[in-house]
Amino acid sequence: MKLIIAIIQPSKLEDVKTALSEVEVVRLxxxxxxxxxxxxxxxxxxxxxxxxxxxxxKVQLQIAVNDDxxxxxxxxxxxxxxxxxxxxxxxxxxxxxxxxxxxxxxxxERGSEAV
Numbered sequence: 001m002k003l004i005i006a007i008i009q010p011s012k013l014e015d016v017k018t019a020l021s022e023v024e025v026v027r028l029x030x031x032x033x034x035x036x037x038x039x040x041x042x043x044x045x046x047x048x049x050x051x052x053x054x055x056x057x058k059v060q061l062q063i064a065v066n067d068d069x070x071x072x073x074x075x076x077x078x079x080x081x082x083x084x085x086x087x088x089x090x091x092x093x094x095x096x097x098x099x100x101x102x103x104x105x106x107x108x109e110r111g112s113e114a115v
Contacts, residue, residue: 002064003063004065005063006092007035009090012081013059016061016081019080023069023076027115031060032059034055037089058092064099077094
């Protein structure tokens, strides 16, 4: 089992959800987050003053999958989250982490059956 954490542009959320449903990944958690990477935030002018906004709004997806679904899930996130055909800085990141255990609260099932 793996936990896939993806940080994407908010505007790409619907595209990523569509791509995930095409590969039969329908369980996910979505959170609004803020952060910055290589682009180091942005600068805006407000009432004549230049203001540096260090934190950019992003969306974080958390998806627990069995090992067979890792690559299709990652490919679907890339397909839905990439800007254009080659992508752009700020499109996001995907982290794949080992998932030690999963427990379904309702039934008490554990492991891959609970995912």
